[in-house]
Amino acid sequence: MKRHLVKTGLGVLLLGLVLPRLAVAASLGRRVELESGLTLLMAERPGLPMVTIKILVKAGSSQEPKEKAGLANLTAILLPLGTVSRTALEISETIEFVGGGLSADASRDTTTLSLTVLRKDLELGLELLADVLLHPAFREAEIARKVRELKGGIRQKQEDPGTVAREAFAAALFGDHPYGRPVEGIEESLDRITRQDLLDFYRRYYVPNNSILAAAGDVTLGEFQGYLDKYFKGWARTAVPAAGPARVASPAGKKVVQIDRKVTQAHIVWGHLGIARKNPDYYALSVMNLILGGGGLTSRLMQAIREERGWAYDVHSFFSARRLTGPFVVGLQTKNETASSAIDEVLRQIRRIREEGVTPDELEEAKGFLTGSFPLRIDTNQDVVSFLAGIEYYGLGMDYPERYPEIIRAVTREDILRVARKYLHPDQGIIVVIADLEKTKLAF
Numbered sequence: 001m002k003r004h005l006v007k008t009g010l011g012v013l014l015l016g017l018v019l020p021r022l023a024v025a026a027s028l029g030r031r032v033e034l035e036s037g038l039t040l041l042m043a044e045r046p047g048l049p050m051v052t053i054k055i056l057v058k059a060g061s062s063q064e065p066k067e068k069a070g071l072a073n074l075t076a077i078l079l080p081l082g083t084v085s086r087t088a089l090e091i092s093e094t095i096e097f098v099g100g101g102l103s104a105d106a107s108r109d110t111t112t113l114s115l116t117v118l119r120k121d122l123e124l125g126l127e128l129l130a131d132v133l134l135h136p137a138f139r140e141a142e143i144a145r146k147v148r149e150l151k152g153g154i155r156q157k158q159e160d161p162g163t164v165a166r167e168a169f170a171a172a173l174f175g176d177h178p179y180g181r182p183v184e185g186i187e188e189s190l191d192r193i194t195r196q197d198l199l200d201f202y203r204r205y206y207v208p209n210n211s212i213l214a215a216a217g218d219v220t221l222g223e224f225q226g227y228l229d230k231y232f233k234g235w236a237r238t239a240v241p242a243a244g245p246a247r248v249a250s251p252a253g254k255k256v257v258q259i260d261r262k263v264t265q266a267h268i269v270w271g272h273l274g275i276a277r278k279n280p281d282y283y284a285l286s287v288m289n290l291i292l293g294g295g296g297l298t299s300r301l302m303q304a305i306r307e308e309r310g311w312a313y314d315v316h317s318f319f320s321a322r323r324l325t326g327p328f329v330v331g332l333q334t335k336n337e338t339a340s341s342a343i344d345e346v347l348r349q350i351r352r353i354r355e356e357g358v359t360p361d362e363l364e365e366a367k368g369f370l371t372g373s374f375p376l377r378i379d380t381n382q383d384v385v386s387f388l389a390g391i392e393y394y395g396l397g398m399d400y401p402e403r404y405p406e407i408i409r410a411v412t413r414e415d416i417l418r419v420a421r422k423y424l425h426p427d428q429g430i431i432v433v434i435a436d437l438e439k440t441k442l443a444f
Helices: 071-081 088-095 117-136 140-157 161-173 188-193 195-205 222-232 282-294 302-309 334-354 362-380 380-395 401-407 413-423
Strands: 030-033 037-044 050-057 103-104 111-118 211-217 254-260 266-274 314-319 327-335 427-434
Touching: 030 222, 037 222, 037 380, 050 117, 050 380, 071 088, 071 111, 071 195, 071 327, 088 103, 088 117, 088 140, 103 117, 111 117, 111 140, 111 380, 117 222, 140 161, 140 188, 140 195, 161 254, 161 327, 161 427, 188 401, 211 362, 211 380, 222 302, 266 334, 282 302, 282 314, 282 334, 282 413, 302 314, 302 327, 302 334, 314 334, 327 334, 334 427, 362 380, 362 401, 401 413
Parallel strands: 037 211, 254 427
Antiparallel strands: 030 037, 050 111, 050 211, 103 111, 266 327, 266 427, 314 327
C-alpha cells in the first residue's frame, strides 16, 4: 500500500550582527549566536544561484490584547508597505524588477519576514529587508487601506462554511485564549487599532534577541555575516516582555455547535485539546495519528468513511502542536443526511484505536512513511529555512535531523496504545456542524 506524501515544515529563522560564538554544526546547517541576541542559522547550498532568508520574530496574535485582535497581523503585513525612505510602490517595484520576493505575515505564536533573491541580487535584497525591518513607516493611508482589505476578507470568509466551522471550533475550544480568535482579528477590533498601537507592538517585539534568522542558498557563512554587519548593524538588543498566556484551559465535557445553512454538504469539525510541540509524546502521537486519520487513503478514518461507506471524499485528523497546547481535530464533509452517521463512525474509530491499539503492519508502515518522507521536509531552500527556524524556535537542537529517524523507529505498539488512551477523548470535546439542520437531524 502507498500513502499520500505530504510535505511538512516547521518554522522560520532570523539574522544577526556581530560574531561571538559558533556552535558545532549539524550537516544541514550551522548555528551562530550573535552579540545582539539574534540567532543565525546558515545552510550553505551552492547548487542553485538563489538565496532564501526567513526572519522569525517570537511574537504573534498571542501577544496582542483581545480588544485589539489583529494587531500582530496588521503590524507584519504593513512592514513591506513603506519605510521612512521608500514607499510601498518603490519596494514592490524594486524587488519585482530582480525577480525576487519579499513578504511578511503573522501567525498565533510568531511573525515571519521572508526574502528570496538570486545570488547576484543578494545585497539589494538584504538592503530592502533591513529597511523594511528596521525603518517601517506605518503610514496612516496604508493602515486605512489594509484595514479595509482585511475587513473585506473577513466578510468574504463568512461565505465559506468550512472556514466558519473551523473558526467556530476554535472559539468554542479555546474561549478567551488568543488561540480561539482569528489571527486577522474581527472587523470591530481592527477599527480600534491605532498607528501608535502598531508602533508600540513593533518596538516591543521586533528586536534581535527575540528573533531567529535562517538563510539557505548560494552564500557562505562568512559572506553572510559580513552582509549582516553592513545592513543590520543598527538592530539593537532590547528587553522583551513575557511570551504571553502561559497555559490553555481545557473545557469540560462535550459541547455541540450547530449552524443552519442551506448547503448540500455538511461541514463537520470535531476535536479537543491536544498537545504542545515540546511534549515528549509528540512523536508517538505523530505515528498514531498517521494510522488514524493523517495518512491519506490508507488511514483508518478514510478506509471506514470513504472507501467502505462512500460518505465523504476526504476525512482527516491532526494534532496542531504549537508553543502552547493546540487542538486535536477531525474534519470532514458529507451529505446532510449522513452527517450523524459519519460522526458516529469517527468516534467509533477513535474508541477502537484507544481499546485495541494498532497492528504490527500498521505500525511499521507508518514509521517507514515518516522516516522515508522526512527528507522531503528539507528539499528546497524554502523548506530548509522553515525547518531550521522551527527546530530553533522549539529548542529541538541542530542534530534533530539525525535524531528524528531513530526517535520514530523507537515508537512501539505499547506507546501507541498509551498515547491514544491518554490524548484521545471520544466522549468529550467540541462538535461543530454547519449543515441544513432539517435534513441532518442530529441527535446530541
